[in-house]
Amino acid sequence: MAVELRSKTPVDHEPEYALQLAGVTKTFSGFFALKDVSLTVRPGEIQAIIGPNGAGKSTLFASVAAEIAVDGGSVAILGHATSKKDPSSLVQLGLSRAFQVARIYPSMTVFENIMIAVLGIERLRPTSLGRRVGTFFAPRRLLSARVVQAATETGLEDVLSYRAGAISHGDKKRLELAMALCMEPKVLLLDEPTAGMSPEETESTVALLKKLHNDRRLTMLITEHDLSVVYALSDRIAVLNRGAIIANGLPDEIRRNSEVARVYMGGGGVKS
Known part of the structure; x- marks a missing residue:
């Protein structure tokens, strides 16, 4: 199916x-x-x-x-x-929103920040099926692909493994934008x-x-x-x-x- x-x-x-x-x-x-x-x-x-x-x-x-x-x-x-x-x-x-001061998780990686946004929207979708990821149901590979897609759209694909608190100010704003885009x-x-x-x-x-x-x-x-x-x-x-x-x-x-x-x-x- x-x-x-x-x-x-x-x-x-x-x-x-x-x-x-x-x-x-x-x-x-x-x-x-x-x-x-x-x-x-x-x-x-x-x-x-x-x-x-x-x-x-x-x-x-x-x-x-x-x-x-x-x-x-x-x-x-x-x-x-x-x-x-x-x-x-x-x-x-x-509706999605990005703030004047980027609301990100500085101790987590860029990838993890975007994944949180992906999981957040999945939580609002009761019909999602597939492998269990935490408290959510969705194929892990598809979730990861959506993280990479959002990072690529916003020019963050080269810093996915970086700690979010260590990237530049401009990239922090892009990261919050990537997280907002995950909400489609x-x-x-x-x-x-x-x-x-x-x-x-x-x-x-x-x-x-x-x-x-x-x-x-x-x-x-x-x-x-x-x-x-x-x-x-x-x-x-x-x-x-x-x-x-x-x-x-x-x-x-x-x-x-x-x-x-x-x-x-x-x-x-x-x-x-």
Whole structure:
């Protein structure tokens, strides 16, 4: 009998929006971190979220990932409302996330880190069959092949045996990306994907994300302080200020927007 390891929650047809926020509001001690935020992202688009420090970007990401509950409005991933779901349920729907500071296991090897992600998604698949691996059922050779595939996609194939804490900063970010890809996402959240990188690492990461987007037809939601990265990657850019979206449009429209220039760059223009 053939073993199917790549099953997901079935979707009858592709929804119009991969991600949809409608009137999302979140307060902390009476302070509006998000205020009536509405945003739609179509399948396969790369949407950037930018804004000054404290604008609400991190709260927006946490709301999308169901890490915090919103006080008002709604969030939907691939047509599924997420208000009563936890983060693991969103993985089953097709959402993965990479953080500003890479969340890896530094004392374990690169291979072991990616294998943890592979086993994690297998745990969410009750129909997986095959040889028992820990508390999971799956053919060991297929699990290992998926680790190597994710490492190869992200340029880590030569450091699989290295301890994760010993690899470069850029490779740590790639490792977390490889772990996210093992979840077989349709929507990928990227929080500061080039933070702390050298110019060479940044250029390489932008090229990698473009390739992954094209090869996997990923929908991406990114937040990033480096505007050259934002303009290089994004189909659309939304600008947050004091918890509200003040502009959302094509990169050239954001460059020319006088209100964005005023609040985001002190009137100096929004340049790459």
